[in-house]
Amino acid sequence: xxxxxxxxxxxxxxxxxxxxxxxxxxxxxxxxxxxxxxxxxxxxxxxxxxxxxxxxxxxxxxxxxxxxxxxxxxxxxxxxxxxxxxxxxxxxxxxxxxxxxxxxxxxxxxxxxxxxxxxxxxxxxxxxxxxxxxxxxxxxxxxxxxxxxxxxxxxxxxxxxxxxxxxxxxxxxxxxxxxxxxxxxxxxxxxxxxxxxxxxxxxxxxxxxxxxxxxxxxxxxxxxxxxxxxxxxxxxxxxxxxxxxxxxxxxxxxxxxxxxxxxxxxxxxxxxxxxxxxxxxxxxxxxxxxxxxxxxxxxxxxxxxxxxxxxxxxxxxxxxxxxxxxxxxxxxxxxxxxxxxxxxxxxxxxxxxxxxxxxxxxxxxxxxxxxxxxxxxxxxxxxxxxxxxxxxxxxxxxxxxxxxxxxxxxxxxxxxxxxxxxxxxxxxxxxxxxxxxxxxx
Amino acid sequence: xxxxxxxxxxxxxxxxxxxxxxxxxxxxxxxxxxxxxxxxxxxxxxxxxxxxxxxxxxxxxxxxxxxxxxxxxxxxxxxxxxxxxxxxxxxxxxxxxxxxxxxxxxxxxxxxxxxxxxxxxxxxxxxxxxxxxxxxxxxxxxxxxxxxxxxxxxxxxxxxxxxxxxxxxxxxxxxxxxxxxxxxxxxxxxxxxxxxxxxxxxxxxxxxxxxxxxxxxxxxxxxxxxxxxxxxxxxxxxxxxxxxxxxxxxxxxxxxxxxxxxxxxxxxxxxxxxxxxxxxxxxxxxxxxxxxxxxxxxxxxxxxxxxxxxxxxxxxxxxxxxxxxxxxxxxxxxxxxxxxxxxxxxxxxxxxxxxxxxxxxxxxxxxxxxxxxxxxxxxxxxxxxxxxxxxxxx
Numbered sequence: 001x002x003x004x005x006x007x008x009x010x011x012x013x014x015x016x017x018x019x020x021x022x023x024x025x026x027x028x029x030x031x032x033x034x035x036x037x038x039x040x041x042x043x044x045x046x047x048x049x050x051x052x053x054x055x056x057x058x059x060x061x062x063x064x065x066x067x068x069x070x071x072x073x074x075x076x077x078x079x080x081x082x083x084x085x086x087x088x089x090x091x092x093x094x095x096x097x098x099x100x101x102x103x104x105x106x107x108x109x110x111x112x113x114x115x116x117x118x119x120x121x122x123x124x125x126x127x128x129x130x131x132x133x134x135x136x137x138x139x140x141x142x143x144x145x146x147x148x149x150x151x152x153x154x155x156x157x158x159x160x161x162x163x164x165x166x167x168x169x170x171x172x173x174x175x176x177x178x179x180x181x182x183x184x185x186x187x188x189x190x191x192x193x194x195x196x197x198x199x200x201x202x203x204x205x206x207x208x209x210x211x212x213x214x215x216x217x218x219x220x221x222x223x224x225x226x227x228x229x230x231x232x233x234x235x236x237x238x239x240x241x242x243x244x245x246x247x248x249x250x251x252x253x254x255x256x257x258x259x260x261x262x263x264x265x266x267x268x269x270x271x272x273x274x275x276x277x278x279x280x281x282x283x284x285x286x287x288x289x290x291x292x293x294x295x296x297x298x299x300x301x302x303x304x305x306x307x308x309x310x311x312x313x314x315x316x317x318x319x320x321x322x323x324x325x326x327x328x329x330x331x332x333x334x335x336x337x338x339x340x341x342x343x344x345x346x347x348x349x350x351x352x353x354x355x356x357x358x359x360x361x362x363x364x365x366x367x368x369x370x371x372x373x374x375x376x377x378x379x380x381x382x383x384x385x386x387x388x389x390x391x392x393x394x395x396x397x398x399x400x401x402x403x404x405x406x407x408x409x410x411x412x413x414x415x416x417x418x419x420x421x422x423x424x425x426x427x428x429x430x431x432x433x434x435x436x437x438x439x440x441x
Numbered sequence: 442x443x444x445x446x447x448x449x450x451x452x453x454x455x456x457x458x459x460x461x462x463x464x465x466x467x468x469x470x471x472x473x474x475x476x477x478x479x480x481x482x483x484x485x486x487x488x489x490x491x492x493x494x495x496x497x498x499x500x501x502x503x504x505x506x507x508x509x510x511x512x513x514x515x516x517x518x519x520x521x522x523x524x525x526x527x528x529x530x531x532x533x534x535x536x537x538x539x540x541x542x543x544x545x546x547x548x549x550x551x552x553x554x555x556x557x558x559x560x561x562x563x564x565x566x567x568x569x570x571x572x573x574x575x576x577x578x579x580x581x582x583x584x585x586x587x588x589x590x591x592x593x594x595x596x597x598x599x600x601x602x603x604x605x606x607x608x609x610x611x612x613x614x615x616x617x618x619x620x621x622x623x624x625x626x627x628x629x630x631x632x633x634x635x636x637x638x639x640x641x642x643x644x645x646x647x648x649x650x651x652x653x654x655x656x657x658x659x660x661x662x663x664x665x666x667x668x669x670x671x672x673x674x675x676x677x678x679x680x681x682x683x684x685x686x687x688x689x690x691x692x693x694x695x696x697x698x699x700x701x702x703x704x705x706x707x708x709x710x711x712x713x714x715x716x717x718x719x720x721x722x723x724x725x726x727x728x729x730x731x732x733x734x735x736x737x738x739x740x741x742x743x744x745x746x747x748x749x750x751x752x753x754x755x756x757x758x759x760x761x762x763x764x765x766x767x768x769x770x771x772x773x774x775x776x777x778x779x780x781x782x783x784x785x786x787x788x789x790x791x792x793x794x795x796x797x798x799x800x801x802x803x804x805x806x807x808x809x810x811x812x813x814x815x816x817x818x819x820x821x822x823x824x825x826x827x828x829x830x831x832x833x834x835x
Contacts, residue, residue, distance in 0.1 A: 034558075035558065035559065035560040036559060036560060036561060038558060038559070042558070042559050045557075045559050045561075045562050046559055046561050046562070049559075049561040049562050049565055050561065052565075053561075053565070260463075261463045261466060261467050262467075263467040263470060263471060264466065264467060264470055267470060267474065273817075274813065276816070277812060277813040277816035277817060278773070278809045278812045278813055278816070279773035279774065279776040279787070279812055280773075281776045281777065281779060281787055281791070282776065282787070282791065282805060282808050282809045282812060285791050285795070285805050285808075286805045286809070289795070289801035289805065290801050290802055290805055292488070293484065293485045293488045293489065293801060293802065294481045294484055294485060295484055296484055296487075297487075297488060297491070370575075374576070374577040374578070375577070377577040377579040377580065378579060378777070380579070380780070381779050381780060388577070388579060388580060392583070406587060406588055407588055410580065410583065410584050410587075410588055413580055414576055414580060414584075417575065417576050417577055417580065418572065418575045418576055421574075421575035421576070422571065422575045425574075425575065
């Protein structure tokens with residue numbers, strides 16, 4: 001390493017003059033050369049792609065934005081010979097029909113009930129999905145316990161509703177108090193005054209007060225028959241019923257499939273493989289026409305309840321496979337560690353295995369949910385007025401019969417579904433990244 | 442010590458023996474399932490008796506009384522419900538086969554395009570995948586059927602497509618080949634070319650393994666596949682003619698009619714599934730480690746050869762299992778034909794036949810059994826394939 005000046009004649013003694021930077025390694029021109037026109041074939045591809053974009057995008061923009069009609073009260077606003085110019089999308093139709101798309105034919109005066117449910121749904125979604133939100137366990141209680149019961153009671157109404165509502169509220173209250181009491185007995189202190197408990201009691205108290213208020217004040221909520229429900233309300237209802245039911249049931253099936261008890265394993269495998277092997281439509285038809293035959297006549301389920309059951313069963317089988325993937329990814333040492341601590345099966349799963357397994361399958365769960373959300377559209381086939389069906393039904397309305405109504409309606413539906421599904425998939429990707437960051441060394 | 446612990450284990454209640462507990466749990470499960478099954482069956486028999494619906498497959502041979510526009514074998518309103526079932530099943534398989542074929546091609550193209558170094562092409566492929574995957578298939582089918590195909594011109598203003606086909610709102614009319622004597626020879630020549638190409642392929646691979654010489658398999662086979670039938674065609678004096686569709690009265694006459702329901706379903710299934718296949722392909726290619734690309738580069742292989750000889754064979758190992766499940770999804774999704782009225786198994790059997798006969802249990806059961814059989818066969822094949830392709834490790 002000792003290179004002295006006289007060591008070799010071929011060693012350069014002084015540095016060469018600096019060359020100017022290559023002119024074409026930076027800037028937009030270079031970027032285009034590298035990414036768009038790297039080779040003749042590449043150039044051709046770029047030109048073809050540009051041509052396709054140039055033919056479709058401006059036309060779509062023209063139709064949906066520039067030539068669109070944004071306001072109006074009837075079909076005349078969207079007919080080109082009445083307006084006197086070329087007419088694109090008829091957004092006035094969507095604006096006029098928006099209430100129907102959201103609530104279906106739900107009784108006008110009672111729509112505040114739907115809004116209340118939307119609000120509760122929104123709060124719980126943010127609560128569960130935002131990872132910095134406090135008191136997740138309360139959020140789970142809210143989403144999987146309080147919300148489904150109160151939503152159904154609130155949306156349906158009727159005399160029995162408040163009764164069951166209050167019963168359910170008191171039962172949940174008793175259950176939480178019992179949990180806290182037993183924790184206190186075990187020697188924990190301040191169980192009742194910790195913020196988590198306070199929030200839990202607050203929610204339950206609000207639920208009970210609401211029930212009591214309705215009971216004492218305006219009297220019973222009028223019944224809104226499920227046949228009137230529709231639109232986004234029904235879409236969300238089916239999707240959330242799917243997730244609320246399929247997650248616990250899917251976990252049970254996944255545990256059953258990995259169980260060492262042969263008969264439990266057999267039943268789980270048969271159920272999962274059977275449901276995954278048939279299309280959702282057949283399951284929906286089964287729920288629609290066979291379910292009423294399976295139960296005594298007087299129990300015949302409501303027409304909206306049938307697809308809910310079908311979708312929930314269907315989603316459970318897919319959820320089970322996702323959860324199974326998570327269970328398989330947990331190293332054996334975790335099971336053995338739990339067992340050597342003397343934990344029984346239930347405690348081992350609840351305290352050691354499932355918390356880890358469910359964490360790593362969050363992206364899978366969200367993806368299953370995206371599929372479920374898209375599949376809710378299939379209930380239109382058995383005559384349920386979900387969001388898609390309300391749009392499709394509006395096309396038959398002579399008040400808005402124009403040549404562009406259909407294209408507008410489909411575009412609106414596409415925007416709605418895209419925002420929901422794309423948002424969820426973004427969320428799933430971000431969780432995936434976060435999980436991967438923890439694994440990085 | 443041992444004296445003390447022995448009586449303790451003896452004292453422990455049977456309930457704490459995991460084996461006994463396992464038996465109890467399983468017995469409880471069996472009991473519950475048997476009880477539920479028994480209740481269901483007795484409810485069903487009561488309900489059916491009350492509604493006066495008989496149970497059994499006796500409806501299978503009765504006259505269906507409804508027509509189906511697209512049937513792969515002669516079917517009329519006088520045919521039986523059993524025939525209607527077969528028509529539906531064949532139509533399902535038909536659209537699934539075409540869908541799988543086109544979706545694979547489109548999916549591979551888009552998947553490779555997403556990895557392209559060309560920025561615009563990669564972004565366009567990404568937009569395609571994101572849009573297609575995040576919209577419900579039902580919406581896409583309605584879009585194709587109602588918003589694209591329905592506004593096509595009436596038969597009298599049919600759009601002429603180069604090659605003699607006509608397109609209007611009643612469907613696509615393609616020329617029908619008419620075979621006369623000697624046409625069999627062309628088929629024979631084609632078969633010969635197929636077998637010859639396969640034999641040549643095997644021989645060339647063997648030669649390459651032994652000597653390293655590479656033969657232009659693709660070009661030679663392509664030449665044989667086109668050339669041999671062409672020669673036969675000329676030699677036999679052109680025995681194939683085409684029956685071109687033409688305007689006759691209010692409708693198009695002649696040619697083969699491809700119904701708009703079929704086109705819409707095929708378009709919808711193809712584009713939808715291709716979005717998923719593209720992601721599978723992309724993941725498969727990305728799963729091939731970078732070193733493989735670099736090694737191929739340093740050997741001086743051109744891009745196309747790197748792709749076809751180094752990367753894709755390794756990527757296929759990752760791609761095939763999810764690809765098969767996408768094929769399966771496509772087949773199951775073809776049941777969405779109900780919404781646009783394509784006469785597949787779900788529409789004909791689960792829809793019309795169920796409506797007419799009211800035999801809910803039998804019909805839903807049979808339909809489920811058919812789809813289940815297809816699924817189980819596919820997964821059996823996939824397991825077999827996985828076992829064959831799995832890397833054999835020490």
